[in-house]
Amino acid sequence: MVYSLNPLTALxxxxxxxxxxxxxxxxMMGLLFSSYSFAAExxxxxxxxxxxxxxxxxxxxxxxxxxxxxxxxEWEIRAEKGLDALVQNTINGLNGVMPTRGLCRDxxxxxxxxxxxxxxxxxx
Numbered sequence: 113m114v115y116s117l118n119p120l121t122a123l124x125x126x127x128x129x130x131x132x133x134x135x136x137x138x139x140m141m142g143l144l145f146s147s148y149s150f151a152a153e154x155x156x157x158x159x160x161x162x163x164x165x166x167x168x169x170x171x172x173x174x175x176x177x178x179x180x181x182x183x184x185x186e187w188e189i190r191a192e193k194g195l196d197a198l199v200q201n202t203i204n205g206l207n208g209v210m211p212t213r214g215l216c217r218d219x220x221x222x223x224x225x226x227x228x229x230x231x232x233x234x235x236x
Contacts, residue, residue: 159230166216187235199225
């Protein structure tokens with residue numbers, strides 16, 4: 113009994129590789145457009161609106177002893193910790209009082225950073 117693997121002809125190999133290249137190109141285009149969409153979404157993010165929707169209940173009223181936006185002294189104290197520390201506190205929550213992600217569950221870390229920057233800038 114003889115077994116044959118019947119190798120592909122040169123034309124079949126070229127067609128196969130061309131098909132793989134097409135699939136790879138389509139996949140790369142998808143990645144490119146999805147990252148462009150994400151970048152556009154990040155660029156159109158409105159930190160002030162997100163603050164109103166997710167943060168104002170505490171940081172606009174002082175509820176739960178949250179520093180109110182606009183309170184220069186309270187925000188100067190927090191600014192001394194550095195932006196990265198403030199963003200990490202926002203992401204992870206703080207002292208069991210501030211909820212994780214500041215209740216903005218759909219916000220990316222970069223968007224949360226933009227909200228923190230908005231709050232700091234509004235408190236100078």
